[in-house]
Amino acid sequence: MITKLVSDFHLSPLVCRTMNIGKLQRFEPVINRSRINTSGFGDKPLWFRPFTVIKVAEKPSGYGLVEDETLAQKKIELYQALEEINRGIFGIPSGKKLEIESLVKQLESKNPTPEPTLELDKVDGCWRLVYSTISILGSRRTKLGLREFISLGDFFQTIDKAKNKAVNVVKFNAKGLTMLSGELTIEASFKIASKTRVDITFEKSTITPDQLMNVFRKNYDILLGIFNPEGWLEITYVDENMRIGRDDKGNIFVLERFDDNSNS
Structure with missing residues (x-):
C-alpha cells in the first residue's frame, strides 16, 4: 500500500x-x-x-x-x-x-505518468533543458566557434498540444567589438505513435539576428544536425516539473518546466 x-x-x-x-x-x-x-x-x-x-x-x-x-x-x-x-x-x-x-x-x-501521450496537458508548455547526452566535441565545437568566440546559452522547448507543434530555441552569444545575442529556432510537428511515443517531423529553422546567421552560415548544416529533433521521442518520465525523454538516436533529455514569461 x-x-x-x-x-x-x-x-x-x-x-x-x-x-x-x-x-x-x-x-x-x-x-x-x-x-x-x-x-x-x-x-x-x-x-x-x-x-x-x-x-x-x-x-x-x-x-x-x-x-x-x-x-x-x-x-x-x-x-x-x-x-x-x-x-x-x-x-x-x-x-x-x-x-x-x-x-x-x-x-x-517511478514514472507517475505511464501513458504520457494520453495526458498531453502534462507535457504542454515551456521546458528548459538541464541535461542531454548530445555533445559537441572536437572539430564540430571548433568549427562552430564554441571554444572562445561563441557561448551557448539556454535551450528551451515549447510544446503546443493543441497544434501538435514543438518549438526548440537555442540561445547564443557572440563575442566581438560588442556582445551579439541571438537564437536558433527550430519548428517541428509531432503526432502520437503510441501511449509513450511521438513521431517528430522537422518543418523549418531560423537564426536571428542576421549577423548571427552570418557567423554560422558556413557550418549551418553542422548546427542543424546537432539540434534537429526529427525522428521519434519516447517520453519516459513526466510530472509537474520534470520531463525525461529518449530519442531514436539513443540520446537522453532531461528538462525542467519553465515560466514562459521569463523566456525572453
Missing part, C-alpha cells in the same frame, strides 16, 4: 535566485548542503517545482531488501549530479555520465 505523505509541496518559482538545498533536507537522512548553483549553458540556477512525495510500504519479513527512497529524493540526487557539468553538452567523465544515467533510470521506473 502506498501512503501519500506530501502533496503540492511548493518552493520558490523558477527565477534567477539562489536556493539553499538544505531546505529540502527533510526528504533524506543526509544531504549535501552546497547550493545548486547552475543549470548549464546560461549559468542560471536549477529549481524545483511542486511534486508529490511517495513512501513505499514495507514488504513482509523475508521479502528482501526494500528500497525506501522517495521520488523527491531521487530528483534531488539527480539535480546534485547535474551541478557544474554545463548540461553535458561539451562532454563529461564516464563515471559522472553513468551516475546520471542510473538516476534517470530510477526516476523512469
